Amino acid sequence: MYSQYQLADMYTINPATAAKGLNLLADEGILYKKRGLGMFVSSEAKEKILFKRKNQTLKRLVEEVVLEANRLQVSNEELLSMIKALQTKEGNQ
Amino acid sequence: MKIIECRDISKMYFRQKALEQLTFSIEENKITGLIGRNGAGKTTLLKLISGFIKPTAGEIKVFSEQPFNNLFVSANSILVDDSMSFPAALNLGDIMDAAAAFYSNWHQPLAEGLLDYFSLEKYKYHNRLSKGQTSTFNMIIGLASRCPLTLFDEPTIGMDAAVRKDFYRALLKDYLAFPRTIVLSSHHLEEIEHLLEDVLLIKNGQCLLHLPIYDVKEMMISVEGKLAIADQVLQEKEIIYEQSIGTNHVHRVLLREEASVEELQGAERMGLKIRPVNASDACVYLTDKGKGVIDDVFNKN
Amino acid sequence: MMSLIKTDLVKVLKMQYLFKFKANIDVFSSLIGIQLLAVLFSFGGFYHSTHGWGMVINLQQYSANIVICFTFIWALITAITITTKPYRHYDFTFVTNRLSSSLSNILFLLTVSVLGSITAMLSSNLIKFIVYMFLDDSIVLFKQPFFDFFTGMITTSLYTFLFCSIGYLVGAFIQYHKGFSVVIPVLFMGLLIFDGMTMNSTTITGFTEFYIKESNPFYFLLKTILMSSLVLTAAISIFNHLEVER
Amino acid sequence: MNVVTILISIIAVVIAIFLLSKRFKMTYSLLIIYIGALLISSIFIWFISIEDERERIKTDEMTNQFNETLRQGERERIDPLYLMKEETFQIDEDQELTLTSNYEWEVRVYVDRKNIDDGKVEASIYHIGPYVDGVYVTDSLAPYRLKKKEDTLGFYVPQDRTVKVTMGAPEFTVTQFKYGEVFSEDPIYANDPAIYLQVPKSLKIKRGEGVFIDYVK
Numbered sequence: 001m002y003s004q005y006q007l008a009d010m011y012t013i014n015p016a017t018a019a020k021g022l023n024l025l026a027d028e029g030i031l032y033k034k035r036g037l038g039m040f041v042s043s044e045a046k047e048k049i050l051f052k053r054k055n056q057t058l059k060r061l062v063e064e065v066v067l068e069a070n071r072l073q074v075s076n077e078e079l080l081s082m083i084k085a086l087q088t089k090e091g092n093q
Numbered sequence: 094m095k096i097i098e099c100r101d102i103s104k105m106y107f108r109q110k111a112l113e114q115l116t117f118s119i120e121e122n123k124i125t126g127l128i129g130r131n132g133a134g135k136t137t138l139l140k141l142i143s144g145f146i147k148p149t150a151g152e153i154k155v156f157s158e159q160p161f162n163n164l165f166v167s168a169n170s171i172l173v174d175d176s177m178s179f180p181a182a183l184n185l186g187d188i189m190d191a192a193a194a195f196y197s198n199w200h201q202p203l204a205e206g207l208l209d210y211f212s213l214e215k216y217k218y219h220n221r222l223s224k225g226q227t228s229t230f231n232m233i234i235g236l237a238s239r240c241p242l243t244l245f246d247e248p249t250i251g252m253d254a255a256v257r258k259d260f261y262r263a264l265l266k267d268y269l270a271f272p273r274t275i276v277l278s279s280h281h282l283e284e285i286e287h288l289l290e291d292v293l294l295i296k297n298g299q300c301l302l303h304l305p306i307y308d309v310k311e312m313m314i315s316v317e318g319k320l321a322i323a324d325q326v327l328q329e330k331e332i333i334y335e336q337s338i339g340t341n342h343v344h345r346v347l348l349r350e351e352a353s354v355e356e357l358q359g360a361e362r363m364g365l366k367i368r369p370v371n372a373s374d375a376c377v378y379l380t381d382k383g384k385g386v387i388d389d390v391f392n393k394n
Numbered sequence: 395m396m397s398l399i400k401t402d403l404v405k406v407l408k409m410q411y412l413f414k415f416k417a418n419i420d421v422f423s424s425l426i427g428i429q430l431l432a433v434l435f436s437f438g439g440f441y442h443s444t445h446g447w448g449m450v451i452n453l454q455q456y457s458a459n460i461v462i463c464f465t466f467i468w469a470l471i472t473a474i475t476i477t478t479k480p481y482r483h484y485d486f487t488f489v490t491n492r493l494s495s496s497l498s499n500i501l502f503l504l505t506v507s508v509l510g511s512i513t514a515m516l517s518s519n520l521i522k523f524i525v526y527m528f529l530d531d532s533i534v535l536f537k538q539p540f541f542d543f544f545t546g547m548i549t550t551s552l553y554t555f556l557f558c559s560i561g562y563l564v565g566a567f568i569q570y571h572k573g574f575s576v577v578i579p580v581l582f583m584g585l586l587i588f589d590g591m592t593m594n595s596t597t598i599t600g601f602t603e604f605y606i607k608e609s610n611p612f613y614f615l616l617k618t619i620l621m622s623s624l625v626l627t628a629a630i631s632i633f634n635h636l637e638v639e640r
Numbered sequence: 641m642n643v644v645t646i647l648i649s650i651i652a653v654v655i656a657i658f659l660l661s662k663r664f665k666m667t668y669s670l671l672i673i674y675i676g677a678l679l680i681s682s683i684f685i686w687f688i689s690i691e692d693e694r695e696r697i698k699t700d701e702m703t704n705q706f707n708e709t710l711r712q713g714e715r716e717r718i719d720p721l722y723l724m725k726e727e728t729f730q731i732d733e734d735q736e737l738t739l740t741s742n743y744e745w746e747v748r749v750y751v752d753r754k755n756i757d758d759g760k761v762e763a764s765i766y767h768i769g770p771y772v773d774g775v776y777v778t779d780s781l782a783p784y785r786l787k788k789k790e791d792t793l794g795f796y797v798p799q800d801r802t803v804k805v806t807m808g809a810p811e812f813t814v815t816q817f818k819y820g821e822v823f824s825e826d827p828i829y830a831n832d833p834a835i836y837l838q839v840p841k842s843l844k845i846k847r848g849e850g851v852f853i854d855y856v857k
Contacts, residue, residue, distance in 0.1 A: 017287070
């Protein structure tokens with residue numbers, strides 16, 4: 001894994017900010033520290049990230065879609081058919 | 094180790110207070126953003142740190158020494174601003190040679206590389222540069238000096254967007270290569286917030302907050318929606334900023350610690366838009382002059 | 395941790411002196427300009443006429459006295475100039491404290507005094523050369539003993555440095571308060587008029603006579619060095635409290 | 641003029657070199673040209689200057705000494721340099737001699753009576769100076785004349801002749817210690833001319849216009 005300094009250089013951010021990010025990932029178990037060697041990606045990292053994105057990011061996006069649909073008075077059937085249409089289009093490509 | 098320590102410093106210019114009982118300290122090798130509105134006292138503070146001026150009251154220590162009239166502090170610090178003066182007889186190359194003689198950490202390859210990159214020529218004269226070029230050159234001097242304490246006062250005045258971006262990247266890269274204590278003053282935080290570790294916010298010569306940038310980003314939330322709902326949800330909460338949108342919509346900002354996560358989720362379900370407030374806006378809200386918003390001026394008429 | 399740079403006054407002084415020499419190099423342009431102007435004025439010569447014993451004797455003498463006097467004025471102005479804000483602030487762009495700034499200024503003024511004096515003394519030969527070539531080739535010229543040139547140069551340098559010192563103090567007063575830029579010339583003219591009216595050499599003329607009437611080189615040296623040190627110490631202590639308003 | 645041409649062309653070349661090279665700043669070029677010109681003129685002046693063998697004349701002292709020496713009749717002690725003219729006039733016995741002059745002030749006549757009556761008046765004209773800042777310019781002095789007409793011996797100063805002297809002078813910072821004064825007084829000095837007459841023992845002398853008679857003991 002990149003060090004905080006390499007990350008700072010890559011994204012033009014303060015290394016302290018990069019370190020903070022790395023620590024957050026470590027807290028969640030996505031990264032782990034090896035003393036004197038730096039940060040490493042844990043074996044279950046992919047699962048954890050997928051789980052997090054499914055449960056938090058995707059859920060939140062769906063919530064917003066539903067809220068917006070309510071505001072525009074779009075019926076449930078209409079919304080579902082829109083999603084299905086998009087899915088088939090993506091699948092074809 | 095603390096590089097700068099200020100305790101209750103005040104500075105008066107004739108009868109006008111520029112700084113009032115300012116207390117803070119800056120740790121070694123951190124990039125600190127000195128943020129404040131025009132006239133908040135940023136320049137005065139930097140001049141005090143450089144030892145150009147004396148505090149009217151209070152104690153200021155830089156490298157554990159009084160900076161005024163101090164050769165040691167002068168040798169280890171540099172203040173870069175748009176009024177840096179250089180002899181008219183010296184061209185840019187000569188000025189760089191002089192800086193190299195004075196600052197023993199001076200890194201000539203960096204200076205020459207930057208000079209070349211920004212298309213400044215060595216035989217040109219400082220007083221014939223454009224405003225942006227002047228800032229660029231001063232910045233090069235500030236970076237290549239590699240002083241343990243480097244102070245930038247509004248370093249990007251006159252620079253175009255591309256040069257500003259290059260400058261920030263150059264600053265960060267050289268900081269990574271050669272860590273040092275940097276204070277960067279600016280009135281627009283959004284442009285520099287990615288570079289900063291800490292933010293020192295001053296208003297009317299007083300220190301409003303001194304926090305890591307991360308905490309400033311997390312500090313506030315904004316709530317937007319129908320006036321009636323907002324009133325109901327935000328009862329008894331301290332509002333930092335409020336702006337009316339139309340007759341029955343409102344935009345309010347409050348500290349994150351004022352509301353719990355459950356309360357916010359509840360508010361969202363009731364149709365309010367909850368958003369985090371970025372560091373730059375947070376600072377604007379904090380340094381508000383207390384005279385309401387600009388709209389009020391127009392609403393009176 | 396980054397190591398801090400240790401520094402001492404002597405090292406900084408040396409750097410500042412070299413820096414000042416390059417930064418203020420243009421004072422030599424004005425020196426050349428002012429000396430050449432004085433050389434031009436010197437072609438009038440110093441004229442004496444006497445008659446008697448069956449003859450009218452018209453004596454025309456050529457010397458660099460005007461050049462020397464112009465050099466004094468140049469020294470005064472140069473010293474005042476380097477006390478002004480832009481010049482003082484050059485130091486603060488780089489490494490300095492107020493003492494090192496003043497000391498390096500004084501070293502610089504000492505150097506320009508000596509250089510200005512050497513050129514002023516040598517310009518005497520330029521004047522005589524041009525007179526010989528273009529105005530009057532019957533000019534009687536005597537070889538000047540090297541010792542005379544040397545003492546003349548030292549004396550001129552001491553005078554010039556005295557003017558520099560006074561200029562530096564005047565500059566210090568003006569930097570302390572802008573009002574002095576009016577008060578000092580008025581005071582100077584006032585005292586000169588006072589001397590003229592009372593026909594007494596009490597103030598300015600007295601001060602001048604204190605130096606030009608001294609025929610003992612040792613006392614002269616003592617008088618100029620003591621006065622310069624006194625004046626410069628006063629100037630340094632004024633600058634020591636000035637803030638940098640850049 | 642050849643030397644001048646060479647010098648000027650040297651200076652021109654130096655100027656051209658420094659002005660054409662871009663690395664040099666204007667002030668540096670000016671300084672080098674100026675100092676070069678000063679040094680070249682100094683060397684040149686050294687070659688055309690003459691050795692300074694002037695003695696600073698103490699004018700008052702010299703005048704007094706001169707007058708005293710003549711009054712004592714010790715004219716052999718006067719520097720022959722200052723003897724302008726010697727002339728002898730025949731004089732009849734028991735003739736009365738009137739002395740006159742057209743000198744604008746009174747000219748001093750020292751009368752020295754010989755021990756015998758040999759019928760001869762031997763006249764010598766002495767004159768110190770004029771010195772122009774220590775330089776003796778008597779060569780330019782028009783000759784004084786003595787003329788005997790019947791029983792009048794007249795001393796005639798010729799019509800004013802203009803003499804122009806151009807000199808290099810030392811600077812006041814040199815003279816301050818060398819001569820003890822910053823600005824010299826009148827640099828032109830001359831004593832009034834004096835006439836020394838050796839007359840026969842019993843010659844009667846009458847004082848005419850423009851003379852002052854001093855009898856030598």
